[in-house]
Amino acid sequence: MTVAPVAVTGLGLVTAAGIGTEASWRGVCEALPTAKRDPALEGLPVDISYTVPGFSAAKLVGRRSTLVHDRFVQLAIVAAREAVADSGLDPKTWDGARVGVVMGCGLGGVSTWEQQHRTLLSEGPGSVSALLIPLLVPNMVAGHLAMEFGARGPNFVTATACASGATAIGVATQLLHDDRCDVVITGGSEAGVSPLIVTGFAQMGALSRRLDEPAAASRPFDVDRDGFVIGEGSGVLILERETDARARGARVRGRIAGYGASADAHHMTAPDPQGAGARQALEAALASADVSPGDVDHVNAHGTSTPLNDAAESKVLQQVLGTRATVTSAKGAVGHSLGAAGAIEAALTVLTLENETVPPTANLENLDPEIELDIVAKGPRAQHIDVAVSNSFGFGGQNAVLVFTSA
Template identity: 45%
Template sequence: MDKRRVVITGMGCVTAYGETVDSLFENLCKGNSGVSKIDGFDPSDYDVKIAGECRNFDVSKYIERRKAKRLDRFSQFALVSSMTAFEESGLDLSIPEEAERTGVLIGSGIGGIHEIETQHKRLLAKGPSKVSAFCVPKLMVNAASGCVSIELGAKGPNLCVVTACASAAHSIGEAFRMVQDGDADVMITGGSEAAVSPIALASFCSLKSLSTRNDEPEKASRPFDVERDGFILSEGAGTVILEEYEHAVKRGAKIYAELAGYSATGDAHHITAPLPDGAGAARGMKLALNDAGVNPEDVDYINAHGTSTQLNDIAETLAIRSVLGEHAKKPALSSTKSCTGHFLGASGAIELIVSARSIDDSMIPLTANTENLDEKCLPELNHILGESVEQNVDVVLSNSLGFGGHNASLVLKKVK
């Protein structure tokens, strides 16, 4: 049986720039940073005092406060990004057949860490009888998918993927397969993370994986730069509506791009470090391109994982050169984490949204802050520095690499 075509018909997000895709994309193209000093808690005792926080997020604009109180912050993000994506798509799930053919698959790397911290304090201070009955329903990573399904009335497949920083990309990829194979006509999919919290920040500080450029937060994330010193911890969510092509065309939906290829590979190397030569990521990129029926020379833009860490940036650029070979100098290459910081389990969704907008708007966001390319990050590649580039974009490769050796690549194509 031929695989069904899958397209994106709605997108939503929650980031430091607000709750609209327009604000996200416009700020990235201008090189505006969403990173600032942490104000959600006192970071005075931490080596790192900066993050990408959603400071002005107000869930009560979208759902009643009583309902919101039963959701951890990461689920609130997921619900808002999904509601806005769903509204934009114009889908109607009041029709029973449509509801039963619409599923949800939203991932997270960490889940309800705010609830864990809150209830642990309560346990120590007041004893076990004072721990909330909502503790487990709020902290469980699948809560995001569950609450989105309940709120929107989606009765199709309802799952969750947890693969660290590749969670959202894997979620979208697996949802893509479900629509391709006919298990659903529509999938509401993406990722959410709210890990700007005391214990998560402390852990990443102990790992020495974060930038300590506290005095200039907006310039701290600098992927591929010789002076990069770690990533920026950020929070947020991204959701895309994946829909079978004929189903979308029949109802006259706006189509942003076609999701044409996906792969998932493992490094089998180390719990936090990538393979030094990027071989696992390279194999994933190659498989995704093959899945999409795309040749290396057809790629116009690569939205890199590009975390601003020493090992990741080198491994990923080596992988790109390995896969694209003599064509590696052609496609534009940038990391939007230079402005947003690292959303962990939400990254792949937010970056796929950026990739889809690049196709729809013919605009490629820059890698901000990078002034001196590291020779090990292959300056001969087409790094987009200084300013964003306006050009036609037909094919985008978007990469996500996670702790545990999890690699995911997604390929988008312009619908012609």
């Protein structure tokens, strides 16, 4: 069933490429990876990460934030403030009951959890923070954004692992289609760069071991890829029905025309090698947007830099779309921000449409010969794009695909 497009009227980004949409877009287009050996991970088998440069919660959110917010919430507040301001909407005058918040988050406050567990073991239960639970539970990112903007409509968090941010955006569009909301603040946020989380990914063999050249470790679709590099960040989009956005004279930065979701029902961590679930989600998204595979001009791939994911995703893209569409992955430039990745990449897809420029896939030096796709590398490519797809896939076999069209 086809649905009316939803307008994207505001964008906010906080990534390893920079704080703010302009800085993030510039960094991704320049394809300058910022991954480095992380002192906070010293002594671990893998100690590479992408972190947001110069992020100060006290300066960017407020001094009280250091007491009441985990980092994943702080990142989201900064991104959401930018997105709301960009939309031209005024939270002081909107009907808060008609404003929803749907955010994706895979982990929640893992740094708080680790820190407070150490406190419990070393100092005893009396020293554990009374704010432990509200600091760490994932739903608080949506709750705090509601408090920040007076948004009293539907409010929740989606948790589909690395597809969480894209799932949130897809669900947000459905709230608008169902007339449950007039505005939805949506996206994803994650701050999972912690010793325990990084160790867990390392133990399962998911992370790159290219410790001698960390900036070049994340290399989606490259023949020498050996795993992803963990990152952090937040991406927030403001969504409205296009008719409402046009009526108020808003700048429509792009349109969400379709959404598809599925499950592999295959394995806890490995993708279906034939990509059956990903294909199902992609075809469902195209159908809901009423576009054919041949209409797709560009794909912002999930492109994690892991051997299995990139192989399975490229197979699906070749089978469904052929080789005409340009393809890119942002994870070489900003790393894999887990539950925030789909939202960050959705925002980048909107910017790609708007700027008629495809960012390059950072660190792609030698394309895997098994991948027969037009993957943009080395530098940005000018391209007029009418239809673009953004893929997101998560552990548990959960898939989410968004279709964007130009404004």
